Amino acid sequence: MMNITYRNAILFQLQLVYGISVQLNCQRKRKITFTGRRKVFGLPLEKLPGCCIPEYGVVPCILLEACSFLLERAGTVGLFRQPGSSIRIKALKAKLNLGEGCLSTALPSDVASLLKHFCRELPEPLFPSEVHAALLQAQALPKQDERIAATHLLSCLLPAPNTSLLRYLFTFLSTISQRCAENLMTSSNLAVVFTPCLLAPLNTVEMSEGRLEARVEVLHFFIENPHIFGVVPKAVMDGVEFLNFRPLQDTVPIGIEGGTRTKGHCLKVTPPRTPVMEQVGEKRPSLRRSLGVETFPSVVQFRKYTLYTEEQEDNGMPDETPERTLARGQSTDGCPVLLRVGKLNMTTWKRRRTL
Known part of the structure; x- marks a missing residue:
């Protein structure tokens, strides 16, 4: 970047x-x-x-x-x-x-x-x-x-x-x-x-x-x-600082099956913290939550794509509903699907269950 x-x-x-x-x-x-x-x-x-x-x-x-x-x-x-x-x-x-x-x-x-x-x-x-x-x-x-x-x-x-x-x-x-x-x-x-x-x-x-x-x-x-x-x-100054901020460190690409890399269409997720990271003393930059919204209100942050159906919309898409993480613009059977954007959960790293 x-x-x-x-x-x-x-x-x-x-x-x-x-x-x-x-x-x-x-x-x-x-x-x-x-x-x-x-x-x-x-x-x-x-x-x-x-x-x-x-x-x-x-x-x-x-x-x-x-x-x-x-x-x-x-x-x-x-x-x-x-x-x-x-x-x-x-x-x-x-x-x-x-x-x-x-x-x-x-x-x-x-x-x-x-x-x-x-x-x-x-x-x-x-x-x-x-x-x-x-x-x-x-x-x-x-x-x-x-x-x-x-x-x-x-x-x-x-x-x-x-x-x-x-x-x-x-x-x-x-x-x-x-x-x-x-x-x-x-x-x-x-x-x-x-x-x-x-x-x-x-x-x-x-x-x-x-x-x-x-x-x-x-x-x-x-x-x-x-x-x-x-x-x-x-x-x-705040806008430049926000755009140059990189909260995703040590990222790994994942695809549809088994983390295979899809050329030009792969998502990046942050692996969970491990005791090895704690021993090394790795420091993660703190996320300034209100900075981007105040400077660039039109910026939408997202981390995952999930299948979107009418039944899930009617049911409100509870947390118990199994969700399958997909790459952008792909589906399991190769047919076009409508993708839904999961918004970034503004909580601490320990409480965040999905990225």
């Missing part, structure tokens, strides 16, 4: 519930150009020196240093809106590429512009191009709760380095927006400023006013809700 990953479950839910199809390129090869000196700008996230923060993951050091500097000056009017000096920014980039610490003496507007330059000059966009169309489709959904849920799910499809950086960046921008009374930069203003850096249009067709507004709405949502960015919803 193939394990179901969170990514596969999210892709399936987006397609089934919201009609959004995403084709992720997991085998994309990145072209990396190495130079003799230490670079910071223009390198992939995996090659940048970073610091591991438990709440976010590995975040590039240059981003941590710039955001810490700007948080101390969050009350600056027009932060991120007023551009810095191109000459000073070029000098700062050259020093940072050489490994020199120079942000402590820089101006807030220069560091803010430097941060936007860093996001724009990454060889791969922080939001992969495959996700752009899906994010725009999510903003076109009719209901607000659907737009929020679909956008949240799409944020969970990004690579881990991108997710760590963006979640830290959105948390930082959310903090800046909370002081909008001083700096006059609301979450909407910050979304407009960072759209060309994070969700730039891929071609001229995407430059239409409606599509630009949709991109701004995506960033506005993430700045307002940075705590859920890249966090897999609990319903998806």
